[in-house]
Amino acid sequence: MKTVKSISMANSFLAVKDFQNSISNFSLILGLNLQNTSLCSLPDYVFKNNQFLLILNLRSNKIKSVYMHSFYNLSKLKYLDFGENNIKMLVDYSFCSLISVQYMYIDNMQLTEIQQYAFYNLQNLQYLNIENNFITKLPQKSVFKNLVSLKIIIAHEYQ
Numbered sequence: 001m002k003t004v005k006s007i008s009m010a011n012s013f014l015a016v017k018d019f020q021n022s023i024s025n026f027s028l029i030l031g032l033n034l035q036n037t038s039l040c041s042l043p044d045y046v047f048k049n050n051q052f053l054l055i056l057n058l059r060s061n062k063i064k065s066v067y068m069h070s071f072y073n074l075s076k077l078k079y080l081d082f083g084e085n086n087i088k089m090l091v092d093y094s095f096c097s098l099i100s101v102q103y104m105y106i107d108n109m110q111l112t113e114i115q116q117y118a119f120y121n122l123q124n125l126q127y128l129n130i131e132n133n134f135i136t137k138l139p140q141k142s143v144f145k146n147l148v149s150l151k152i153i154i155a156h157e158y159q
Contacts, residue, residue, distance in 0.1 A: 006031030006055070013038050020046060031055040035081075038062055044069035053077055059105070060084040066094040075099050083107040083129070090118035100124050107154070108132045114143050122147055129154040 007029055009022070014037040023029060029050055039061040047053065051073045063085040071077070077098050083105040092115045095101070099121055107129045116139035119125065125147050131154045144150065 004029055006033070008033035009037055010035040010057070011037070023050060028052045031057075033057045034061070036060040040064065042066060042070040045072050046070060048073045050074065051076065055079045057081045058085065062086055064088075066090065068093045068096065071095060071097045073097065077101050079103045081105040083109065085109050087111060089113045089115065091115050092117035093120050094118045096121040098122060102149075103127045105129045106133075111135055113137050115139060116141055116143055119143060119147055124149050126150060127152045131156055
């Protein structure tokens, strides 16, 4: 197994299995840039061998959904840029594996709804950008209630 500080596959065309195969040969990756790679999905356990990842950039892809275990084993992740994808709804427990994430960008997507427990287990989240979406409905109980470390939320300019 090899150790790398970061890998960038930005601006290339990737199928999920291609990038999984590419990164599975490295035991330690701290940063992974998959911006604008035309990814359409993030299946469960796609990052299972990347438990040391700190920074993940998935911006500007074609991802349509997040599953409960899409981010499985990324408990050390601090920064997630997931903006400019095609996700319409964040379902319960979408990010539950990201217990250390501090910065999250889910801006400029197609979001219309965020379910009550979408941000479950994100007790270290300090910065959340959800601007420029189409959110018309939030659960009766606050979706942000358990985000005890949240200092900044950018949520203006809804379409």
